[in-house]
Amino acid sequence: MRFHRVRVESRERLGSYRVLRYPWEGDVEPGQFVLIRAASQRTSFDPFLARPFSVYDLRGGVMSVLLEVRGRGTRLIASSEEIEVSAPHGRGYRPDVPAGRVALIAREGKVAPLRLLYRRLQERGVDHDIFLQLAAAQVPILRDFPGARVVDDFGDLSGYAAVYASGPGAVPPGIPCQVAVEEMMACGEGSCYGCAVPLAGGGYARACVEGPVFEARELAWI
Amino acid sequence: MDLNVELCGLRLHTPLVPAAGTHGKEAVQASEGVYGAVLPKTVTPQPRTGNPPPRLAETPAGMINSIGLQNPGVERFMEELDAFDTGVPLFVSVAGETAGDYSLLCGRLAADDRVRAIELNLSCPNVERGGLYFCAVPASVEEVVAAAVEAAGGKPVLAKLASEGAVEGAQAAERAGAAAVTLINTLPALAVDARRREVRLRGGLSGPAIKPVALRAVYEAFRAVGIPILGCGGVATGTDVAEFMLAGATAVQIGSAGFVRDPREILREFSGYLRETGLDARDLIGAAH
Structure with missing residues (x-):
C-alpha cells in the first residue's frame, strides 16, 4: 500500500469526535475510506497497521476524517502533527438516486x-x-x-x-x-x-x- | 549493482517475491517492476468460503490472521490467472487436505504454460486436520512433496514450511524432490480479549515481530539442505531483505509488510544497500555463514 505523508492542517473537537483535516488533491466518492497512521508508525511498525476511516468531507483541497479515540492507534493519529494517508479506496454510495425523498x-x-x-x-x-x-x-x-x-x-x-x-x-x-x-x-x-x-x-x-x-x-x- | 537472482532455473529480476495471500490482483499492477515473480493467494481444489470474522488481530509489530484459505477453487482461479500476468514468472501456491489433493492441483497447474513454479502451502495454521496442522511432521511433508513433484512433471515445486521443525521439514522436502523451500509460514498465535474474557482470534502471526524466528530458520536450513531457500517472515525493509539473503535465502518474500509499506520503497532500500556495499544481490546468498 502506498502512503503519502501529510501535515495535519487542523484538528477540532466536537464532543467525543475529532475532525482531522489534511491537504488532498484528487476526488473522492461519498462512502469511500482512507487508511491513516501516525508518521512515527512508519519506522516503528508499532502499532503495525494503519486505521481505516470513512472520508468525512473533501472541500477545496482539504480532506477531513472523523475520529474517535478507541485505543493506542487512534490516540497516536489524533495527536500527530504528521500523518500518512492512503488515497481513497473502496466502493462508495452509488449515485443512482431514485425520484423522491x-x-x-x-x-x-x-x-x-x-x-x-x-x-x-x-x-x-x-x-x-x-x-x-x-x-x-x-x-x-x-x-x-x-x-x-x-x-x-x-x-x-x-x-x-x-x-x-x-x-x-x-x-x-x-x-x-x-x-x-x-x-x-x-x-x-x-x-x-x-x-x-x-x-x-x-x-x-x-x-x-x-x-x-x-x-x-x-x-x-x- | 545487479538485482538479478536465479531460482530453480528461473531468472528473477529482483529477489523479492510476494508472500502467498498478501498480494491480490488489485495490488499487482501497483507494484509492477518490484517483484521478481508473482505469487497469488493459495488455491485449493474446491472453493473455500474461509473462516467467519473476526479474521484479524493486531499485535506488537505484527498481526494475527485467520482467513481460512478463502479462494474460488482452482478452476475459477485458472480463469482469472491472466490478471497476474505482469511479464515476470508466475508462481502458484496450492493447498489441500490430502496428498491426493496436492497431486491433483499440481497436475492441473503443470499443464498450464503460464505457471512457472508451484509452492505447496504445507503449513497454514488456520486449516487443521485431526488437531494437527497438515504436514506438521516430516513424514507427511515427504509424502505430499513426493506426490506433488511427480504430478508437476518437471515444473519446480517449492515447499512452504512451518517454523517448528523447519530443518527436518526442509530435509524431508529435499529428499522428496522439492526444488526449493519457503521458510517460514506464520507462527501459530492467539489473541485473547481480556475485557470479554474470551479468545478473540486463533491464527497465524506475521509482521516484523517474527523476523528473528524466520531468520534463524533460514540460517539453519541453509546448513542442512542443498536446495535454495525463499526467506519469509517479517521482511519490512531493504536491510531485512539483505539479512535474509546473508542468512541463506536466494529470494525473499514480502508478506504483511506490503500492507503498511509501498514495496517499491523496500526495493529502493535494498538497491541502496547493494550500492553502498558494492555487491550484487547474488553475492549475499549465505554470506553470513
Missing part, C-alpha cells in the same frame, strides 16, 4: 460517511431527511448536519424512495438501501481478505474492495 441514517454514532453524501445530495437538489443515533457525547456533531434529527430508533422509513445507511441493522423491505460498514482492515486493497463481511447468499465479501458500501439486501446481517 430519501433518508440518511447513522447507527450508533457512525455518522462519518453521511457528511459528504449529504452535501452531494444537497448540491443535486435531492430532498432528504437525516436521522442519527448518537450518544450524549456525540451530539455536538449536529453542527455538521444541519436539520438532522437525533433518534433512538428510526421508526417507519417505508415512505422514503431510498435509504442510505451507515452501520449495520435492519432496513424496511422493499426500499432500496445502501449501507456503509466498518470492519477492521489490514491491507485495505483486497489482498488479505481480513475485512470479511457475511453475504446473504453465503460466503464473504471484502469491505475494502466490494464495499465498504453494499446494497443492504446483499448482506447477511442486515
Whole structure:
C-alpha cells in the first residue's frame, strides 16, 4: 500500500469526535475510506497497521476524517502533527438516486460517511431527511448536519424512495438501501481478505474492495 | 549493482517475491517492476468460503490472521490467472487436505504454460486436520512433496514450511524432490480479549515481530539442505531483505509488510544497500555463514 505523508492542517473537537483535516488533491466518492497512521508508525511498525476511516468531507483541497479515540492507534493519529494517508479506496454510495425523498441514517454514532453524501445530495437538489443515533457525547456533531434529527430508533422509513445507511441493522423491505460498514482492515486493497463481511447468499465479501458500501439486501446481517 | 537472482532455473529480476495471500490482483499492477515473480493467494481444489470474522488481530509489530484459505477453487482461479500476468514468472501456491489433493492441483497447474513454479502451502495454521496442522511432521511433508513433484512433471515445486521443525521439514522436502523451500509460514498465535474474557482470534502471526524466528530458520536450513531457500517472515525493509539473503535465502518474500509499506520503497532500500556495499544481490546468498 502506498502512503503519502501529510501535515495535519487542523484538528477540532466536537464532543467525543475529532475532525482531522489534511491537504488532498484528487476526488473522492461519498462512502469511500482512507487508511491513516501516525508518521512515527512508519519506522516503528508499532502499532503495525494503519486505521481505516470513512472520508468525512473533501472541500477545496482539504480532506477531513472523523475520529474517535478507541485505543493506542487512534490516540497516536489524533495527536500527530504528521500523518500518512492512503488515497481513497473502496466502493462508495452509488449515485443512482431514485425520484423522491430519501433518508440518511447513522447507527450508533457512525455518522462519518453521511457528511459528504449529504452535501452531494444537497448540491443535486435531492430532498432528504437525516436521522442519527448518537450518544450524549456525540451530539455536538449536529453542527455538521444541519436539520438532522437525533433518534433512538428510526421508526417507519417505508415512505422514503431510498435509504442510505451507515452501520449495520435492519432496513424496511422493499426500499432500496445502501449501507456503509466498518470492519477492521489490514491491507485495505483486497489482498488479505481480513475485512470479511457475511453475504446473504453465503460466503464473504471484502469491505475494502466490494464495499465498504453494499446494497443492504446483499448482506447477511442486515 | 545487479538485482538479478536465479531460482530453480528461473531468472528473477529482483529477489523479492510476494508472500502467498498478501498480494491480490488489485495490488499487482501497483507494484509492477518490484517483484521478481508473482505469487497469488493459495488455491485449493474446491472453493473455500474461509473462516467467519473476526479474521484479524493486531499485535506488537505484527498481526494475527485467520482467513481460512478463502479462494474460488482452482478452476475459477485458472480463469482469472491472466490478471497476474505482469511479464515476470508466475508462481502458484496450492493447498489441500490430502496428498491426493496436492497431486491433483499440481497436475492441473503443470499443464498450464503460464505457471512457472508451484509452492505447496504445507503449513497454514488456520486449516487443521485431526488437531494437527497438515504436514506438521516430516513424514507427511515427504509424502505430499513426493506426490506433488511427480504430478508437476518437471515444473519446480517449492515447499512452504512451518517454523517448528523447519530443518527436518526442509530435509524431508529435499529428499522428496522439492526444488526449493519457503521458510517460514506464520507462527501459530492467539489473541485473547481480556475485557470479554474470551479468545478473540486463533491464527497465524506475521509482521516484523517474527523476523528473528524466520531468520534463524533460514540460517539453519541453509546448513542442512542443498536446495535454495525463499526467506519469509517479517521482511519490512531493504536491510531485512539483505539479512535474509546473508542468512541463506536466494529470494525473499514480502508478506504483511506490503500492507503498511509501498514495496517499491523496500526495493529502493535494498538497491541502496547493494550500492553502498558494492555487491550484487547474488553475492549475499549465505554470506553470513
